[in-house]
Every structure is written in structure tokens, then in C-alpha cells.
Amino acid sequence: MAENPIEPIHQFQVRDIVPFGDVGGVHFGFTNSGLLMVATVIVISAIMLVPTAQRRLVPTRLQLVAEQFYSFVVDMIEASTGHEAMRFFPLIFSLFSFLLISNWLGLLPYSFTVASQVIVTSLLAALVFLTVLIYGLLRNGLGFFKLFVPSGIPWYVIWLVVPIEFISFLSRPVSHSMRLWGNMLAGHIVLAVFGGMIVGLSTIGFLGWLTAVLPLGMAVALLSLELLVGALQAFVFAVLACVYLHDAFHPAH
Amino acid sequence: MDPEAARLMGKYIGAGIACIGMGGAGVGVGIIFGQYLAGALRNPAAAAGQFSNLIFGFAITEALGIFSLVIGFLLLYAV
Numbered sequence: 001m002a003e004n005p006i007e008p009i010h011q012f013q014v015r016d017i018v019p020f021g022d023v024g025g026v027h028f029g030f031t032n033s034g035l036l037m038v039a040t041v042i043v044i045s046a047i048m049l050v051p052t053a054q055r056r057l058v059p060t061r062l063q064l065v066a067e068q069f070y071s072f073v074v075d076m077i078e079a080s081t082g083h084e085a086m087r088f089f090p091l092i093f094s095l096f097s098f099l100l101i102s103n104w105l106g107l108l109p110y111s112f113t114v115a116s117q118v119i120v121t122s123l124l125a126a127l128v129f130l131t132v133l134i135y136g137l138l139r140n141g142l143g144f145f146k147l148f149v150p151s152g153i154p155w156y157v158i159w160l161v162v163p164i165e166f167i168s169f170l171s172r173p174v175s176h177s178m179r180l181w182g183n184m185l186a187g188h189i190v191l192a193v194f195g196g197m198i199v200g201l202s203t204i205g206f207l208g209w210l211t212a213v214l215p216l217g218m219a220v221a222l223l224s225l226e227l228l229v230g231a232l233q234a235f236v237f238a239v240l241a242c243v244y245l246h247d248a249f250h251p252a253h
Numbered sequence: 254m255d256p257e258a259a260r261l262m263g264k265y266i267g268a269g270i271a272c273i274g275m276g277g278a279g280v281g282v283g284i285i286f287g288q289y290l291a292g293a294l295r296n297p298a299a300a301a302g303q304f305s306n307l308i309f310g311f312a313i314t315e316a317l318g319i320f321s322l323v324i325g326f327l328l329l330y331a332v
Contacts, residue, residue: 009330
């Protein structure tokens with residue numbers, strides 16, 4: 001930030017809040033990313049636990065929010081994976097609520113978007129990928145590999161289809177994580193570019209102040225778009241996790 | 254041209270070329286939402302049931318645009 005205050009990449013820097021020091025050449029510390037993760041968990045707990053502590057038959061407004069949130073995820077799992085996948089409800093609900101709240105908290109000024117670090121999204125995607133792989137192998141045994149042989153395929157194209165299916169299976173965690181990361185990164189960079197435009201224009205005098213209204217309006221519009229994108233990407237991440245889980249339950253088709 | 258300037262030039266030109274890929278993803282996302290809307294206006298009763306398919310197709314298509322964006326970012330900030 002020293003030379004250029006409106007440099008759009010600066011907002012993604014992970015900074016130490018409480019450094020713990022180095023252990024074996026690896027730096028440990030409580031960072032702004034960690035702070036936002038903790039804040040996300042606190043907000044989710046507040047939404048889900050506080051209104052449901054005293055459950056009523058006629059729900060209060062906040063209890064209704066928690067119930068709608070819950071049944072939204074239930075409907076999502078039942079629609080894309082089926083009822084037997086309800087044992088993975090905690091995983092899907094955690095992914096969806098964590099990403100939704102952290103994306104929205106990341107839009108606050110001076111906060112940090114957890115999903116704008118590729119290490120976070122790739123670990124979440126690896127979690128989903130390994131869950132599908134391990135549960136699929138445990139449930140179906142070697143029958144899980146029928147996933148790579150779609151039914152109703154003539155024998156002479158199987159040698160072509162199987163490698164393609166295999167590669168597409170392996171590339172799932174890559175696209176799963178890159179999608180969320182790229183969306184968050186690109187959205188925040190665009191916001192910072194328009195914010196930088198306001199700062200740049202306001203330094204050139206009165207005319208600059210007048211024209212700075214244009215990027216300001218654009219920034220407001222983009223911020224509301226980012227609210228939509230943050231929710232949509234959390235939803236997409238959770239739906240794709242459900243779709244991938246579907247393969248663990250029904251590999252052969 | 255000195256090597257450092259050539260390196261910078263290649264980096265910026267490459268990042269610009271990488272972003273062309275996003276045009277294809279834009280066409281794809283437009284087709285997906287356009288077709289969904291056309292189908293939904295023909296048969297509004299079936300539209301709600303296809304919403305998750307819409308989002309799934311959108312996500313798969315959009316990932317390709319994101320890949321080219323990632324290449325652009327890698328060239329700009331990691332090379």
C-alpha cells in the first residue's frame with residue numbers, strides 16, 4: 001500500500017493480527033482471514049442457535065429465518081442427490097452457510113473475503129472430492145468405477161469415453177475451487193478498481209468531484225451485484241457438492 | 254529491446270489474450286439463460302423444477318471463463 005493506495009490486489013493480503021512466530025520455517029499467526037472465519041462461524045451460530053433455543057410452535061421471525069435456511073438446504077439435497085444423502089446434510093449445510101456468510105461479510109469495508117484465497121477454496125473442494133471418492137468406494141466397492149463407463153455406449157467408443165470421463169472426474173475439484181475463487185477475486189478487484197477511480201477523480205478538483213458520481217453509482221450497482229454473486233456462488237458450490245455426491249450413491253448410469 | 258521490457262510486454266499481451274477466452278464463456282452463459290427463459294415462458298409450470306439444472310449448467314460453463322481469468326491473473330501477478 002506504500003506506493004499506490006488504490007492498487008486493487010492489496011485487499012487480498014493476509015496480514016497477521018496476532019503473530020505466533022515461526023515453527024520449523026513455517027509462519028503461524030492469527031490473521032485477518034482467520035478473524036473473518038471466526039466471525040463467520042459466530043454469525044452462523046447466532047442465526048441458527050439463538051432463535052431456536054426456545055422453540056415455539058408459532059415461530060418468531062428470527063426462528064422463521066433459521067427454519068427457512070434449514071429447509072432450503074434440505075430441499076436442495078433432496079432435489080439433487082436424493083433422500084438417502086441426508087446423512088451428508090451437515091457437510092452441505094456447513095459448506096453453504098460458511099460460504100454464504102463469509103462472502104457477504106467479505107463485502108464489508110476493511111474486511112477480508114475468505115474465499116478469495118485459493119488455498120481455502122481448494123481445501124473445501126478437496127474435502128468434497130475426497131468425501132465422494134471415499135464414501136463411493138466404501139458404499140459401492142469396485143462398482144464405483146462404473147462411474148467412468150456410461151451405460152448405453154457402443155463398445156467401439158468406450159476406449160475414448162472412459163479416459164474422458166476419468167479426466168473430467170479428476171478435474172472436478174479444480175473447477176470446483178477455481179470457480180468460487182475466481183468469482184470472489186474478480187468481483188472484489190472490479191469493486192476496488194471503481195473505488196480507485198473515485199479516489200483518482202476526486203484529486204483533480206471540482207470537475208473531478210462531479211464526474212466521480214459516475215463510478216460511485218457503478219460501485220453501488222456492483223456491490224449489489226456482488227451480494228447476488230456471493231449468494232449464487234455459495235449455492236453453486238453446495239449444489240455441485242450435492243451433484244458430485246449423487247455419483248457416490250448412484251455410480252452406474 | 255532489453256529482456257526485462259520484453260518480459261513485461263509478453264506478460265501484459267499474454268494476459269490480454271487470455272481474457273479473450275471469457276468471451277466464449279459469455280456466449281455460453283447467454284445461451285443457457287436465454288434457452289431457459291424461452292423454455293420457461295413456453296411452459297412456466299415446469300420452470301421451477303429445472304432451476305437447479307440451470308444453475309448447474311451455468312456453473313459448468315462459467316468455470317471455463319474463470320479458467321481464462323485465472324490464467325490472466327497468473328500472468329499479471331505470478332510471472
